[in-house]
Amino acid sequence: MINKKTTLATLTVCGVLALSGCTLNQMVKKSKEQKVAVTPNPLEVHADQVKFTAEATLPVKMLKKKTTYTGNIAYKYGDKKTDVGSIQFNAADYPNAKKESPVKSQEFNFPYQEDMRRGELTFTGTAAKGKKSKVSPELAIAQGIITTSRLAQDAVPVVYAETGYNPDPEYKPTYVAFYFDQGKSALKTSEVRSKRGKFLDAFIADKNVTKTVTVTGTHSPEGTERKNKFLSDDRAKQIEKFYRQKMKQYDYKSQADSVEFVLKPVFEDWTVLKDSVNSSTILQQEQKDQVLSIVDGGGEWEEKEKQLEKLAFWKTLFKQVYPKLRNANTEILTLVEKKTDAEMSAISKRIVEGKDTVGALSEAELAWSATLTPIVEEKQAIYAVAVKNYDSWQAHNDYAATQLEMAKKSSDPAKKAQLADDAITHLETAKTKQETAEVYSNLATAYTIKGDKQKAADAITKAQSLTGNDQVTKAINATKGVQQIRAAQYSEAAATLSQAGDDASVLYNKALAQLLAGQNDAAVATLNDAAAKDASNGDIYYLMAVANARAKKEADVFTNLQKAVQNKSSLREKAVDDLEFAAYKDSEGFKNSLK
Missing domain, CATH: 3.30.1330.60 (OmpA-like domain)
Incomplete structure (x- = not known):
């Protein structure tokens, strides 16, 4: 009798388990009809984060009683995978699942890494009842990642102090x-x-x-x-x-x-x-x-x-x-009788060479003479005399400015960093003598060159709190505008960069901000202005190709891509993998533009 009861209980459990397994199999089979929509698609990175909304829709009659269905979302790139999160459906929350499709929308984000540029977002469902579960086939739900927001170029303006000399008739x-x-x-x-x-x-x-x-x-x-x-x-x-x-x-x-x-x-x-x-x-x-x-x-x-x-x-x-x-x-x-520019240049040269006394020029005249030469090394030699003899904040600031100019031009990372460090030393000295917008603007540039974003941001914030001339204001806005782009504050960045002057580099970043803010036509107009100032800048044409791709102007996409790679060959490889051009990559026009 006991054996009969045990056998009956065992058979009952086995039957329940068989039924449960059958239910999960049905759910997984039915999951082939599920739909997962991702916005945006392709994925985009903004402010170093990839944010998107996933909306999963299950087919009618898929979600069974006392079951759950969990969609695990991951981003796969190369041989790596980043788990992003999941969407879970609980049958108890969808009593009408037999007649209506269960729908659930959820926001997700994950930090961007440099090697994530090409990959795909996947959705893997898991049907579960009690302790049993069954996994559905992996589903690719979005491509990734559009990195246009990362095309902002560092603003590294250099600001010299006012010389105090008036070259006009007085x-x-x-x-x-x-x-x-x-x-x-x-x-x-x-x-x-x-x-x-x-x-x-x-x-x-x-x-x-x-x-x-x-x-x-x-x-x-x-x-x-x-x-x-x-x-x-x-x-x-x-x-x-x-x-x-x-x-x-x-x-x-x-x-x-x-x-x-x-x-x-x-x-x-x-x-x-x-x-x-x-x-x-x-x-x-x-x-x-x-x-x-x-x-x-x-x-x-x-x-x-x-x-x-x-x-x-x-x-x-x-x-x-x-x-x-x-x-x-x-x-x-x-x-007022004044020395000519030629006279001041000649005298300052003699002073630098030790052939004349520093008193042959006033401090203002010495500073002015430095503006008369385009050669950074000559400027630096003059400012070195000013530092030694006057030790003013202007002298230290201007000497540091020449170091930053050299750092910008250097292709040697170690030398670039050393020049930035030396500039910071002089700027810190200048700061102790007088806190000025010029000094803090240059500190922001030095820290930008060193890659210290936080210190650069702090320096710009301080520079903004101080009064500066028009040149300083433009420099501050050029740096701040790039910081705003990288913080995904695109409309604000476009407005800030509108007050940063009209250098080609400023116009490029302004156009990028406009493009990312959805101001496509304005971005194209700004890029045309930038190209007029720097016709050999491949990055300008590349961004113009992106803007035209978003506007679906195929011919203009190819024309500007061709100009981009002609002026900067490294953009050829970038364009091939750029999802901004996904709609064109198989066309002959696209291939020809990259030759």
Whole structure:
């Protein structure tokens, strides 16, 4: 009896297991009808992440009672595989699975590695009931990976400090004042023979290159002065006459014709009196306040004049302040004498060679002389002199800038890194002397060259917080724009790079940002501008081919690919594997464009 019961129980379990196995077999067989849609397809990398949405749809009647179906997603590339995640269907969650297809959508992402460029996303289903399971055949659900976002090129702008030198013509003012007797406009002999008169005589005799002579004639407020409304004008004319006589005396000839005389007669204007009262050392503050109260108060000129005459200290005002108002102030603008660019270049060369003292040029002139040579090594030698003799933040910044220029051109990784390190040393010194946008912008470039993205980003953030000139602002934006592209902030990057100047490299990165932001037409227009500035840049044409591929302009794809590989042969191999051109890779036009 016991044996019969045991046998019956065993048969029951075996039957259940057989039924379970049959159910799983049916599910796996039915899974051939499953659909898995991936968006985007092909996969794309953005900000070093591959993100996608997978939507799995199971066929009706596939999901059986008390079962689960798990779709395991992986990315396979070469002989490697990265498990990405899974989508799980639980029969209890889909009570209408006999009549309606179970559907589930889920977002996934995985970090991108350089060797993942070509591969495929796979979906492997596992049907399970209790402890039993059965695996469905592997299904390829998407190709990978489009890497266009990684085409951004490092922005490594180099910023030199302002030299402080102005190469344009500059004029310096010289001031001379002549005083007149009350109610008179005749220039007194005593004035001509005074120190002021002799100074002006000697000044004119030196034949300084003069742009303008501005003479402002004034009068004091009392009646005898005010009633002659032409007095101020006449006084100004007297100085002009004197000046012209002296130019004739000293044989200015045609040079005199280039001197412009500007006469400014001042009539019934209290400004000169107010200025004189405020600067007076004779009047007490209370007296000054009384004068200013009358002048700034209401009433006509004559009323104010009479009120001033009633002041207890009127005689002091009349004898000590008023005479200084009866004058003609002369401002002479003369050309500042400067060394020519050729002279400064020659002198700085002698300084570098030790054949002249550093004092032969000012610091500003020395810095300016460095801008006159296109040879980086010559610039560096000049800035080395500036570092040694002036030790200013500008000198250290500019010396570092030349090291960065050399690092950019070097093809030796070790030398490139060493130059960047040396530049950082000088920039850190410059930073301790004065924190400037120029210094931090160059630090960002140095760290970019070294591959330290975080320090480069920190330096740019700091540079943005400081005030810089237009050149610095463009450099900061060029670097920041690339950082935004790599952070998948494409619209922001396009806007930033629009404020970074119009160098070919800037325009290239701007076009990439526009393309990735979905602004295809704008990207093509920007690339055309970039090609106009650098017609031999293969990367520009390659990106243009990508933009045309997205716009389905086949002929333009082939034309630009041909230009790309003609200018940069390494792009040939890249194009063959680039999924941007998947729709064209089997065509004769595509093959011919890569020959």
